[in-house]
Amino acid sequence: MDEKKIIFACEEHIEIALDDFVNLEEKAPQMIKLPETENKKCNYCNNKSEYELLH
Numbered sequence: 001m002d003e004k005k006i007i008f009a010c011e012e013h014i015e016i017a018l019d020d021f022v023n024l025e026e027k028a029p030q031m032i033k034l035p036e037t038e039n040k041k042c043n044y045c046n047n048k049s050e051y052e053l054l055h
């Protein structure tokens with residue numbers, strides 16, 4: 001089964017998240033700007049996530 005990898009990142013960590021995704025998946029992610037109402041946390045810190053990276 002193909003497991004989908006999702007990374008949430010704040011503005012400060014988006015470049016690291018993009019690098020990590022490409023290194024792990026060996027392809028570019030789909031990058032989605034999250035709406036203000038979304039309440040997800042960054043995978044790299046406890047700040048509010050602004051982006052979602054996925055297949």
